[in-house]
Amino acid sequence: MLLEIKDLKVQERQPPASLPTEGGASGKEILKGINFKINSGETQALLGPNASGKSTLAQTILGNPKYKIVKGKIFFQGKEITKLPPEKRVKLGMALAFQSPPSIKGVKLFQLLEKISKNKSVDSRCQQRQQPLNEKLNIGANLLEREVNLDFSGGEKKMSELLQVISLDPELVIFDEIDSGLDLKRLEKVAKIIKKELIDKKISILLITHSGVILKFLKPKITNIMLEGKIICKEKDYRKVLRVIKRYGYEKCKKCKPST
Amino acid sequence: MVMKSVKNANRVHKKLCASVNYLQIDHRVKNIFQVEGVIILPSPKAWERYNWTRKYFEKKPKEGYFIWIKKQVNFPLFACVSISLKNITQELQNLLIIEKNLNIKLRGTCNALKKNLSGIHRAQGKIILKENSSLKYNHIHTWGEKDIVEPNYQFFLEKNSKLDYTYRTLFTPKKLKINTLFNLLKGASCNVKIVANCSQTETVMIKDVLILKEKGASGIIKLRLVGRKNSQILACSQIIAESESRGHLDCRGLLVDKKSKIALIPELLCKNKLAQITHEASLGKVSEEELNYLRMRGLTEKEAINLIINGFLEVKENKSSFPPSLS
Secondary structure, three states: OOEEEEEEEEEEEOOHHHOOOOOOEEEEEEEEEEEEEEOOOOEEEEEOOOOOOHHHHHHHHHOOOOEEEEEEEEEEOOEEOOOOOHHHHHHHOEEEEOOOOOOEEEEEHHHHHHHHOOOOOOHHHHHHHHHHHHHHOOOOHHHHOOEEOOOOOHHHHHHHHHHHHHHOOOOEEEEEOOOOOOOHHHHHHHHHHHHHHOHHHOOEEEEEEOOOOOHHHHOOOEEEEEEOOEEEEEEOOHHHHHHHHHHHOHHHHHHOOOOO | OHHHHHHHHHHHHHHHHOOOOEEEEOOEEEEEOOOOOEEEEEHHHHHHHOHHHHHOOOOOOOEOEEEEEOOOOOOOEEEEEEEOOOOOEEEEEEEEEEOOOOEEEEEEEEEEOOOOOOOEEEEEEEEEEOOOOEEEEEEEEEOOOOOEEEEEEEEEEOOOOEEEEEEEEEEOOOEEEEEEEEEEOOOOEEEEEEEEEEEOOOEEEEEEEEEEOOOOOEEEEEEEEEEEOOOEEEEEEEEEEOOOOEEEEEEEEEEOOOOOEEEEEEEEEEOOOOOEEEEEEEEEEOOHHHHHHHHOOOOOHHHHHHHHHHHHHOOOOOOOOOOOOOO
16 A cells, blocks of 8 residues: 555644634634545546546645644554645655645746755766757757746646656655646647656556546546545446436536545 | 855866966065966056056055056956954955946956854945946855955946956855945946855845946846845945836845845935936745756755755846837
8 A cells, every 4th residue: 555544634734924823723623524445556537527626635735834633643654634834745755736736936947856866866867867858848948947837827837746756766655636727738749747757666656637538547446525625435447427417517416426 | 055065166177277367375476477468467556567457446555456458358357355363354456447438348256265263344435437348257256254355346437338246256255245336327227146155144235226328228127136044234235227228127135045135125216317227126035946947856844945946046148138118
């Protein structure tokens, strides 16, 4: 088992300025008892409507301090990481491609890649390693010279995130809405890169998606459905899930019995 | 951190001294490397040799450099002033004159060669850009944590001259007081960047004044200030428009710890109805969103903050930063 989540309940912390007591939680429970497992080399999907808690789950798995775990535990490679800071989780082999990454003014993308790459001790080797990847991703030197995510188009942001997570040399990658904002041709290309650079190398993948378009390219072993902060369904056949959602919407999933 | 930085500065210093045009350590002029078409002298000698310099020097100089550029030089000139002895007080008077139609690059470095010298570095500088000349001046300071530093520079830009001036203090002293004046005549333009990464600095006082004296003058001043480890910063930037001209102030501060304080005071004074002068100022803390993003890329909190600060202090080159209304 690579990642295991047991009965996870999470609240969002409010900014200290608006809090009666600093560092507390807003009280609004976003995740309401999540149980989830993913094995090494496995690809799974997590589908759900807007505001169902998918991104919160991804951010909590990576340890974003914005979210407060009020109950439950997270294990990675058999080790409990519930209270581990995000940077240590990344060192263990977790990576998250953000849906809406913030811009970092004054910091060029290649500078960030140099910082985060696991091969950063040898800059030239690092660059040599990244160069072919840039080409595969169709990321020109121009984008690498630009400030991280500043004025990037939707597609450029996705490419940048993909490049970053691959540079981290991870064991598990969570893609948060990697398929949103991409045209079909580019989506196919992204899916091919994920398959070649990660899936074929036995890296575990959790695909968080609203539309589910990317699933037909990457064929997840299990598709999870999330509604109102709970995983309410796990289904082996992603095509069945997509059919149901397309025809009846996510409400139908509430009535559906899990087949796994 | 400071120890490491001073060692680093020493190493850089040794390397650079090999190609320096004027090198002064403490009160001694260690090296002058003359270049064709340029006269480089210690300021006291210039005072003696050229009577006309006396209108620029406020009083008879004791020390400092005089650089008079009479012909085009196609490589950067380099002046370096250091302190190496404990409790030393430097009282520099520097004069740089660039003759008409020349395009010059200059690098000026002032630094402490050791960490705990408790030195005082005072510099009065005048930089004269004659008609149609241009200067790209990179001015870098690196100090120990007990020094007191007070540079006072005045730039006089004659008709259609251009100045690109960057002052960057990488390691701030105990007390830093910077006064800078830019006086622009007809059609002259300047692009000024003042960047200070202040750490454990008791007092930082920055006062810069841009005077748009004659028609067609234009200038931008950008301030980037970081306050960390109990630094107290006061920055007053002023534009005075006396003619049909345009100017812009862009002042930004980033507070990194709870005990530091930054006060930004932009001031616009317009004496001509055809002048257009604007300002923008902002002060804030390190964004939580950016910080958490970088931590989720494997950087520690400290590494992430340093990266954000370095990005903040990085002022873009070659980009017009007049607001759209003035562009």
